[in-house]
Amino acid sequence: MHRRSQDGCINSIIANAKIGDEYITHRQMMGYYIIAATAGHDTTANTTSAAMWALAQNPEVFAQLKSDPGAKTGFIEESIRWATPVKHFMRTAVVDAEVAGKKVRKGDWIMLSYHSANRDEEVFEDPFEFRIDRPLHKHVAFGSGPHVCLGQHLARLEMRILWEELIPRLASVSLDGEPQLTKSSFVCGPKSVPIRFALA
Known part of the structure; x- marks a missing residue:
């Protein structure tokens, strides 16, 4: 009941949203609903x-997660960096600027490659290694500034609950085949991850 009332609240906000004095268009509304x-x-x-x-x-x-439950925070953040499920977004420059020595003119389209940023050697030591001891919150998988993901806290909570419940029940886990990735340039991740596991 509580969840339904929250959903109804969000739906009402979208249905009555305005930009200036004008209600948003049907297309904008459907985009927000989706x-x-x-x-x-x-x-x-x-x-x-x-x-x-x-x-x-x-x-x-x-083994580290089994012996040190406190390591789950680093594991979750590294998982988010490692996966970077949203690969890119397009933005339009609103002023002339220079970024990393490249000139960007007002009106130019810019592709923000989150996947590339989360493998940036100037930011992450050994960026192509999965390491749960990295400084927290340096990745940009949730975006930043006015475009930051509103659901990031819920996502972290869902992942924490999953691993808190699952890892104590497992004695071991290993691959049991070749994982496959979804083919997409926007939102993607593993299509299948065959594993072999033993219960604790």
Whole structure:
């Protein structure tokens, strides 16, 4: 009942939203409804399946999580960085600027590659390694500034609950086949992660 009332509140806000004195268009409204209904599903599912893939390939990380429950925060953040389920967004420059020596003119389209940023050697030591001891919150998987993901806290909570419940029940986990990635340039992650596991 509480969840239904929250959904109704969000739907009402969208239905009555205005930009200036004008109600938003039907297309804008439908875009917000679709985002609210689906955005958190694919991204969180892709991150958790990528995290399981990483666990199956890194038994030392699995052992650390078993022995130190406090390591889950670092594991979750590294999973988000590692998966980066939203690969890019397009933005339009509103002023002339220079970024990393490249001139950007007002009106130019810019592709923000979150996947690339989360593998930036100037920001992350050994960026192509799965390491749960990294400084927290340096990744940009949730975006930043006015475009930051509103669902980031719920996503982290969902992942924390999953791993808090699942890891104590597992004695081991390993790959049992070749994982496959979804083919997409926008939102994607593992399509299948075959694993072999033993219960604790």
